[in-house]
Amino acid sequence: MYAIVNSDCIGCGACEEICPQVFRMNSYEIAEAYLNPIPQASEESTREAAKNCPVAAIILE
């Protein structure tokens, strides 16, 4: 599984809080997925982060 943060991100930080092993805020205060492909052990929390993104900016493939 791969995670992509699209340009709808508003920088709320929720994904980093829920799944810091995959998401972090970059210097523009926008989230990025820095661990791709997602390790199996982190897939569930990655899905949780995507589900909780208020603007649905996390795309999972």
Ligand code: SF4
């Ligand atoms: S939860 Fe969504 S809006 Fe918030 S920082 Fe992550 S990708 Fe951006």
